[in-house]
Amino acid sequence: MRGYPILLASLLAISALPVSATELSAQLTQFFKARDPQHAAGMKVVIRTPKTQWPDCDAPRFALPGNSRLWGNMSVAANCGENRRYLQVQVQVTGEYLVAKRQLARGTHVAQDDFRLQNGRLDTLPARTLFTSESVADAVVLRDIQPGQPVSLSMLRQPWRVKAGQNVQVIASGEGFNASSEGKALNNAASAQWVRVRMGNGQIVSGRVSDDGNILITL
Known part of the structure; x- marks a missing residue:
């Protein structure tokens, strides 16, 4: 007992x-x-x-x-x-990430061939590191990148589709309404970015840059 x-x-x-x-x-x-099913195969906790x-x-x-x-x-x-x-x-996650093939100087216009994919630890990389080369075509380098260095989004920008001082076509649209007029861009902007435009009457409007360089405003 x-x-x-x-x-x-x-x-x-x-x-x-x-x-x-x-x-x-x-x-x-x-x-x-x-x-994160995409990286499940290379994951360890x-x-x-x-x-x-x-x-x-x-x-x-x-x-x-x-x-x-x-x-x-x-x-x-x-x-x-x-x-x-x-x-x-x-x-810990292992997978592919983007690195530079060669030294890329600031201001250089780059193409996909300037980069390659490398396998390694993704969790130790800088924030916003790129994992594909699809978004780097025609991009502009913002600071020097060394060979083999991981490439982050902050190192590149898309080329300006509209530049400050450029005459642009502003297209305003709404329900049953569509009108266009010319104005002058007040800042640089890439496709899909916002730009401020001074219209002929002095009014300043903001719109998004389309792929063809027009400024789209939804009313």
């Missing part, structure tokens, strides 16, 4: 142990893969929080803040009923 209390205490202690490292890592990996602070149920429910990044270091809420623990994890 004396052994029963000891046995019961042992069983309760075992039931209160956190989920195993293998199970928790697998559950977190599945959670993050569901958020490393738990940084000490095991003594892990959730104490077999299948915790995970949650992230709405503005969480897809990869890198982040905090995950692990809910076991009313009990909530926060886990510090590192989501």
